[in-house]
Amino acid sequence: MFSSYDGLCGIGELAERAGVSVKTVRFYSDSGLLPETARSAGGHRRYGPGSLERLQVIRSLRTMDLPVSVVRRILEEEDTAGRAGGALEDAVAGQLRSLGSQLRALRWREAALRSVQECPAAERADRLRLIGAVKAPPSTAPLARFWRGWLPPRMPARSVTAFLEVAIPQPPENPEPGQVLAFARLNALVSRPCGGGGQTQPYAHRAAGARESAVLYAGLAKAYDLAGDEMRQGRDPHPGDALDGFVDAYAGARNTADTPDFRRALARRLGADPRIDRYWELTAELVGPRAGRPEPTPGSAHDWLVAALEAQSGAAQPA
Structure with missing residues (x-):
């Protein structure tokens, strides 16, 4: 009063x-x-x-x-x-979301500055330009655009979404300088212009319609998971359930039977396909190792399966 x-x-x-x-x-x-x-x-x-x-x-x-x-x-x-009541609750929740985004941005900027600080002096200007091209917190939209150009054009939206979830690495909440650098290099890789007027597509994409591409990528996802389990245990490429599922995905997409001849032909085709190894190498750096080994990616699982197929097909060929 x-x-x-x-x-x-x-x-x-x-x-x-x-x-x-x-x-x-x-x-x-x-x-x-x-x-x-x-x-x-x-x-x-x-x-x-x-x-x-x-x-x-x-x-x-x-x-x-x-x-x-x-x-x-x-x-x-x-x-x-x-x-x-609700107005206060909504306001507090909104501020917490905003603050979380700001904190992620600050952690990313700190790691980015450390990456520039820790590199040799002669490389700092180039490192700064590379990292400075990435927003903080970073966006994965350029990676999504890259994959939408790489995947079959008639692939169903649900299949595209499912693949993007496993193919696009999420930036870590609390990154190390090396992870910031890996993401910046990944961003530069997918953002540069493609030579020849467009991206060269793998063989399996060239005649893939909506049904075929859905069958192919659903089967590949299962095969990559199985191969990833083998890789985490340190096993070299070998025949088994993972390879059978991998071959079955290609056979089902082409509506053909899985035969020794088909496997030999598939091994040759996949061996001649364009590769995006650098994308998967940078993805592995961004995700980080687990238990002392690189965490499997769809790319490294694919290479493991192709190696298993080539070894089996080579053994099956007549002397």
Whole structure:
């Protein structure tokens, strides 16, 4: 309660009690956040006993960087319901999301600066240009565009989405300098112009329709998973369930039988296919090793399976 005869106080006293400037109180009043109770005979603002608590609430909300429009919604909800509700919850959740993004960006920038600092002095200018081309936090949109140009044009959207989930590495939340560098190189790789007017497609893509490409990539996904399990155990390429599923994916997409002749022909075709090894090498650097071994990627699993197929096909050929 204020000590004046009418239980009200002026703008100066309110500002002093709240520990803010008169200009701040006037701004909140003019914005409609802190209504005045009355005006004195001289036209000066007068505030009621609840104004101090309301002003403190406003200050707390503004300290969390909430805009005036959001503070107004929170106060209006509290005035109507008698308590804070969904507007405050939504505002806090939004600020936490924003803060999380800012923290990720700061961690990325710190690792990027360390990457520049730790490289030889003669390489720093080039390193800075390479890393500076990537936003913080980084976007994977260039990688998605790269793969949409590489995959069969008539591939079903659901199959494309499923493949992108495993083919596109997500930037780590707390990256090391080497991971920032790997992502920057990956970004540069997929962003550079393709020679010859476009990307050269693998053999299996050239005649693949919607059904064939869906069959192919669904089967490849299963085969890559099985091959990845073998690779994590340190096993060299060999025939087995992973290779059978791999060959079956290509046979099913071409509506043909899995025979020794088909396997020999497939080994030759895959051996002549264009390769994007650098993409998978950088992906492995970005993901990081696990248990002392590089984590398998679809690219390294594909190479493991092709090696298994070539070894088997070579053994099956007549002397």
